[in-house]
Amino acid sequence: MKIDGLSPMERMAYEQNVYAYRDIKNGMDSARREGEAKANMKVARMMKAKGFDVSLISEITGLSEDQIAEL
Numbered sequence: 001m002k003i004d005g006l007s008p009m010e011r012m013a014y015e016q017n018v019y020a021y022r023d024i025k026n027g028m029d030s031a032r033r034e035g036e037a038k039a040n041m042k043v044a045r046m047m048k049a050k051g052f053d054v055s056l057i058s059e060i061t062g063l064s065e066d067q068i069a070e071l
Helices: 008-049 053-061 065-069
Strands: none
Touching: 008 053, 008 065, 053 065
């Protein structure tokens, strides 16, 4: 889309839509990361309860060994 040919009102509306899209996308990305982190913590807790080695839990979940020790 060429924004050079837009009127000032059209350009303002376009920019507002772009900002709204970015806000929504950032919110969705943040929620996804939070959900993934919670899932990794749950898996780590289960693995720790089953006696898995902390370094293996860290490798699989991406959590640090310190984070796993706190579970």
